[in-house]
Amino acid sequence: MSEFDQLYREVILDHYRNPRGHGELDEPDAQAEGQNPLCGDEVSIYVSFADDGETIEEVKFSGRGCAISQAATSMLTEMVQGRKASEIAGLPKDELLEEIGIPLTPVRLKCALLGLGTLKVALHKAKGTPLPEEWSGSSGLDLR
Amino acid sequence: MAVTAKPKLDAERLRADFPVFEQLVHGKPLSYLDSASSAQKPRQVLDAMYEFYATSYANVHRGVYQLAERSTERFEGAREKVRAFVNAPSSREVIFTRGATEALNLVAYAWGLDNLGPGDVVVVTELEHHSNFVPWQFVAKRTGAAFRHIPIDDNGELRLDALDGLAREGRIKVVANNLVSNSLGTINPVEQLAAWAHEQGAIMVVDAAQAAPHRVVDVQALGCDFLALSSHKLCGPTGAGALWGRRELLEEMSPFNLGGEMIRSVALDRTSWNELPYKFEAGTPAIGEAVGFGAAIDYLNEIGLPEIEEHEHELIAYALERLAEIPGLRSFGPPADRRAGIVSFDIEGIHPHDVAQVLDWEGVAVRAGHHCTQPLMTRLGVAATTRASFYLYTVRDEIDRLVEGLHRVKKVLG
Numbered sequence A: 001m002s003e004f005d006q007l008y009r010e011v012i013l014d015h016y017r018n019p020r021g022h023g024e025l026d027e028p029d030a031q032a033e034g035q036n037p038l039c040g041d042e043v044s045i046y047v048s049f050a051d052d053g054e055t056i057e058e059v060k061f062s063g064r065g066c067a068i069s070q071a072a073t074s075m076l077t078e079m080v081q082g083r084k085a086s087e088i089a090g091l092p093k094d095e096l097l098e099e100i101g102i103p104l105t106p107v108r109l110k111c112a113l114l115g116l117g118t119l120k121v122a123l124h125k126a127k128g129t130p131l132p133e134e135w136s137g138s139s140g141l142d143l144r
Numbered sequence B: 001m002a003v004t005a006k007p008k009l010d011a012e013r014l015r016a017d018f019p020v021f022e023q024l025v026h027g028k029p030l031s032y033l034d035s036a037s038s039a040q041k042p043r044q045v046l047d048a049m050y051e052f053y054a055t056s057y058a059n060v061h062r063g064v065y066q067l068a069e070r071s072t073e074r075f076e077g078a079r080e081k082v083r084a085f086v087n088a089p090s091s092r093e094v095i096f097t098r099g100a101t102e103a104l105n106l107v108a109y110a111w112g113l114d115n116l117g118p119g120d121v122v123v124v125t126e127l128e129h130h131s132n133f134v135p136w137q138f139v140a141k142r143t144g145a146a147f148r149h150i151p152i153d154d155n156g157e158l159r160l161d162a163l164d165g166l167a168r169e170g171r172i173k174v175v176a177n178n179l180v181s182n183s184l185g186t187i188n189p190v191e192q193l194a195a196w197a198h199e200q201g202a203i204m205v206v207d208a209a210q211a212a213p214h215r216v217v218d219v220q221a222l223g224c225d226f227l228a229l230s231s232h233k234l235c236g237p238t239g240a241g242a243l244w245g246r247r248e249l250l251e252e253m254s255p256f257n258l259g260g261e262m263i264r265s266v267a268l269d270r271t272s273w274n275e276l277p278y279k280f281e282a283g284t285p286a287i288g289e290a291v292g293f294g295a296a297i298d299y300l301n302e303i304g305l306p307e308i309e310e311h312e313h314e315l316i317a318y319a320l321e322r323l324a325e326i327p328g329l330r331s332f333g334p335p336a337d338r339r340a341g342i343v344s345f346d347i348e349g350i351h352p353h354d355v356a357q358v359l360d361w362e363g364v365a366v367r368a369g370h371h372c373t374q375p376l377m378t379r380l381g382v383a384a385t386t387r388a389s390f391y392l393y394t395v396r397d398e399i400d401r402l403v404e405g406l407h408r409v410k411k412v413l414g
Helices: A003-007 A010-017 A067-080 A085-089 A093-100 A106-127 B011-015 B043-055 B066-085 B100-115 B134-143 B160-167 B190-200 B247-252 B287-303 B305-323 B352-361 B374-380 B396-413
Strands: A030-035 A042-049 A056-064 B094-097 B120-125 B146-150 B171-178 B203-207 B226-230 B241-245 B263-267 B270-273 B329-332 B342-347 B367-369 B385-389
Touching (some): A010 A067, A030 A106, A067 A106, A093 A106, A106 B352, B066 B094, B066 B287, B100 B134, B120 B134, B305 B329, B305 B342
Parallel strands (some): B203 B226
Antiparallel strands (some): B226 B241
């Protein structure tokens, strides 16, 4: 299989065309928005916890993105279901990348990891778990 | 300006000057359609830099030995080339910077912080590159000035009918606009805006990073007060650019970067600034890069800016015609005769990153993203676009391969 065919292999296109976990939660327990500064893509992540307040019951996402980011976030929602918030806050990105299973250049890596980073921000806001390194220290300018 | 008639540009012949085209990408010849982001480098520029570093390099302005004199002469020679390139009255008004972004930050900080305050209005445009947008947004916030923009119409052209309304919002002090839009290729009416700015008592700040590679830029004809240039977009090296400014404004301004070279004298309790342009050139400059910048200007002059402009107009007209063949493709921006060789487009249901990725496998290099113009993307109602841009070395075959590639995109992802 050529590198090209691998990148857009069937499982990626399937998650892209039929994303799992696509949508919003009305009353999420945790929520965050993330942007990819390279292309302006935005993703919103919604999380609900089980009764123990720790176990991730459901993750939904909305927003626009390329096939890689949509497919990766779709896979992510399946992967984290039923796992503990503290565990996901420290989830090595390689675990998601293995699941995606395609060779990614540094730019496309950012696409693939946007959902995971945003999920970690949501968990940080709700549970005080550590922020991923690439999200720390970002603030901005507000003229409103 | 005296214009000598030159032969029509022969892009096939010029391509031979660019070593980058000698390679294959994914086994296919390179179709480089990302010159608006950065232009490729001809041998003439690479050789000039190599020759300079190999034979004439030393730090500039301070040494008394021969090598330092030679280096200074080459560096100052490059400044003179930049001056002539934009028809500036004096090379003292030409400040070397790291690029157009630093040039625009220089004006925003060194002029803006001292001259803006509450009641003042800074006006940018909806199609501005972030480099002539964010510095003004930041300095407006810091000084309490209002930050406003000139909107665009559905063709991607500035709506000058909005100017009267803006003038009622306060004292207009700055009008900042790019001469050519890097995302849409729109050629903006800077002469008209400069005249309006001056009626309001404002300064006119022009970002010519995207214009200077493609057409004659004449600061006196434009009637502007500051103009920013980038070397890497006009076949020169990265890390070099220039700011031209009116002498009386530059003389009144505080320095931007402080340190060596920009001082006349330093004592424990006082420091005085060096003369222009050195007042704004703290530290050792990018000397070899300035020499390369000068060599790039020579290269463009040899071909002729009007000839480059004509070539790009032909290409963009052809590209717009061919792109119209693709079902679901929507291109943004004005008609071919009112734009430079840039086209941004959207293919329904397919993200630009995926478009660019599939095209890469065909050896076609395009840009996918917001092109540092997020307010414009918001206006167009998209997060990002795919952008193809052309230059003096672009041939029709590359546009044909783009169109073929887009058919493949539709097949893979449609």
